[in-house]
Amino acid sequence: MEQLELSSRIRAAARRANLSSVGDVLCFSGRDLQRLTGLSRSDIDQLIQAAAAAASRSRPITALILTRGFESGRRLSLGCPVLDRLLGGGLPVGGVTELAGESGAGKTQLGLQLCLSVQYPPHHGGLGSGAVYICTEDRFPSRRLQQLIGQQRLPTDITCLTFTDQIYIEHTADMASLQTCLSRRVPVLLARGLVRLVVVDSVASLFRSEFQASDWLERTRHLLSFSSCLHNLSQEFNTPVLCINQVTGVFSSSSVDSLGPLSSSVSPALGLAWANQVLVRLMMHRLQGTVTHGDQSSALRRLEVVFAPHLAQDGRHAAVWTEGVRGLEEDA
Numbered sequence: 484m485e486q487l488e489l490s491s492r493i494r495a496a497a498r499r500a501n502l503s504s505v506g507d508v509l510c511f512s513g514r515d516l517q518r519l520t521g522l523s524r525s526d527i528d529q530l531i532q533a534a535a536a537a538a539s540r541s542r543p544i545t546a547l548i549l550t551r552g553f554e555s556g557r558r559l560s561l562g563c564p565v566l567d568r569l570l571g572g573g574l575p576v577g578g579v580t581e582l583a584g585e586s587g588a589g590k591t592q593l594g595l596q597l598c599l600s601v602q603y604p605p606h607h608g609g610l611g612s613g614a615v616y617i618c619t620e621d622r623f624p625s626r627r628l629q630q631l632i633g634q635q636r637l638p639t640d641i642t643c644l645t646f647t648d649q650i651y652i653e654h655t656a657d658m659a660s661l662q663t664c665l666s667r668r669v670p671v672l673l674a675r676g677l678v679r680l681v682v683v684d685s686v687a688s689l690f691r692s693e694f695q696a697s698d699w700l701e702r703t704r705h706l707l708s709f710s711s712c713l714h715n716l717s718q719e720f721n722t723p724v725l726c727i728n729q730v731t732g733v734f735s736s737s738s739v740d741s742l743g744p745l746s747s748s749v750s751p752a753l754g755l756a757w758a759n760q761v762l763v764r765l766m767m768h769r770l771q772g773t774v775t776h777g778d779q780s781s782a783l784r785r786l787e788v789v790f791a792p793h794l795a796q797d798g799r800h801a802a803v804w805t806e807g808v809r810g811l812e813e814d815a
């Protein structure tokens with residue numbers, strides 16, 4: 484209030500009325516301000532204009548940020564500027580992001596890459612903390628992680644990170660151990676500030692192996708309790724959660740004739756009950772064709788935003804190089 488360009492008379496009246504901040508002024512109507520301060524209508528107009536000019540110097544913010552605080556507007560970089568642009572900066576910190584795709588699409592590669600970028604300081608798109616990587620299916624790809632670490636082109640001010648020290652690996656072979664991991668061990672790591680990213684690779688495998696089609700009600704119950712656990716962790720600790728998911732083939736009458744699903748007709752596993760639990764759904768496709776980069780070649784991929792409250796449906800071509808998943812600048 485002291486910095487507003489106002490006459491000392493108006494400033495003193497505002498002080499007497501206990502209007503100590505710009506926010507206080509803007510919360511009242513002109514009439515209420517007049518009643519509180521005893522100032523004339525033209526003085527009140529000056530007061531409101533000065534307060535509004537001061538308030539508009541800061542950037543507009545969303546309702547989500549207003550209710551959950553500034554941290555919720557932060558993003559975790561994917562470690563690639565092209566893919567970050569597609570996602571409006573990266574993964575939202577408060578919410579569950581699903582990454583679905585066929586086998587070999589590059590989902591795990593992206594998960595590993597995020598385990599490194601989360602450790603970067605905030606001014607390089609990270610969250611300055613570690614990651615917990617929960618494997619429900621395959622062994623954790625330690626060798627590939629080492630390769631990614633060795634291939635990183637680090638900014639000059641990141642010298643002291645050893646990366647592997649801050650990645651906590653969990654293997655959960657059944658639903659019960661996954662639940663124990665999420666309800667006991669992960670909260671401890673988050674509460675101690677040791678991690679700011681949770682990756683589950685993959686969500687579908689346990690639900691697919693432990694429940695038959697006829698157990699759909701029980702499966703849905705477990706699915707909802709699992710997703711609410713992830714939501715709570717994400718909200719309580721302002722932590723991005725990445726769930727890697729498999730896909731199922733979508734058969735149409737024409738594909739029945741050809742004895743198989745069309746390669747493009749796949750949808751994320753676990754159906755609508757799960758789809759309603761995620762904030763952002765991404766799909767990674769492995770396309771026909773290859774791209775080259777120096778002496779490396781890679782199958783062409785495409786990362787698509789299927790839905791997200793803050794993003795338009797869009798996509799970028801990408802490739803997996805030894806240094807990780809990279810979006811291609813111009814779509815091939």
Ligand SMILES: Nc1ncnc2c1ncn2[C@@H]1O[C@H](COP(=O)(O)OP(=O)(O)OP(=O)(O)O)[C@@H](O)[C@H]1O
Nearest residue numbers: 584585586587588589590591592593627803804805
């Ligand atoms: N060191 C590497 N250099 C280049 N490309 C690699 C390297 N390691 C893996 N890839 C690429 O990544 C692909 C495997 O990706 P990834 O393990 O992420 O698949 P995924 O989508 O997680 O599949 P799944 O669901 O079967 O686990 C390989 O087929 C290969 O094209």
